[in-house]
Amino acid sequence: GDSVTQMEGPVTLSEEAFLTINCTYTATGYPSLFWYVQYPGEGLQLLLKATKADDKGSNKGFEATYRKETTSFHLEKGSVQVSDSAVYFCALKDTGGFKTIFGAGTRLFVKA
């Protein structure tokens, strides 16, 4: 079945450091890919998405490129801020499917 694997956390960075959170997926069809973010005490919210191969999703300085050849959708940000501290979830939704498959989440701590 479809699945998402993302790097285990926690990831601890200093402010202004470069961030990469790795995500790979397994899917039988042509899924849409997502990154959701969960701030403390809140529900998940969509950060960015990509619907086909080579698409780049971007939002709030975060970027991720849909790589079909490596089945990956790694999240990157050039300079993190303390306010980026949160849990990040990689997810996929297959074509014609109704469920979104979420990864286990990666907790990010950013120190001032």
Place this chain on the structure above:
Amino acid sequence: DAGVIQSPRHEVTEMGQEVTLRCKPISGHDYLFWYRQTMMRGLELLIYFNNNVPIDDSGMPEDRFSAKMPNASFSTLKIQPSEPRDSAVYFCASSKTGGASYNEQFFGPGTRLTVL
């Protein structure tokens, strides 16, 4: 739009009691999902509805859990009887077929359940 609304935000109850969690999806959304989040198991999909009809309840842990959606603007998740291992944060999410936000799920703020 008010977003997905869940109530209560916090619930503390004793083992054996009935618990009812409530959700109001975003108006116009035709899919509704119930999730459970724990440190040990992460985010788990319990059940989802399309146009008020349950489509997949394979994630419901056992018969003590039940969910209903009597109309497009309201859903409940009931646990009877509750057990300490049911302690978790329960999220409701909704989504809409078609449109610019197609495929995106909108999550509520969650209900933190503690069963003593």
